[in-house]
Amino acid sequence: MYLAKVYITLKPTVNDPQGLTIKGALHNLGFTSVEDVRAGKYIEVRIKENNLTKAEEQANEMCRKLLANPVIENYRLDLEKA
């Protein structure tokens, strides 16, 4: 069993209205030292698979096919034995 931790972020050139809204709210709360905020997704997928390479392959395929939108998003994967 492996736990795949998937971090999905918008590509740097893509406009991020959610991040801008959070930044505005933080400024309003008095956190004036906040320069920039980018909002992304974090997904944990538990995979029933004993082979690390196979688990990693599957997780990558899941990201390409469903979890991340390759046009506007980047993703990063961490796998750990669970």
Add this chain to the structure above:
Amino acid sequence: MYLAKVYITLKPTVNDPQGLTIKGALHNLGFTSVEDVRAGKYIEVRIKENNLTKAEEQANEMCRKLLANPVIENYRLDLEKA
């Protein structure tokens, strides 16, 4: 300048309809080895602050006051020099 990476997850006992939907979609795509999916948020906050301890304090306060809902969510922080 520090970059705070904030990982926000639902507490284990909290129901996660988004995660269940993703799990269903992965099963439909043929990823039958997926046991469980939990969906969370990943936020990057760039803080204009030279002192690591102060930056960390601020990031923690932001999480408590705005980014995470302590009733149903846990958060984890990583700070790195940017």
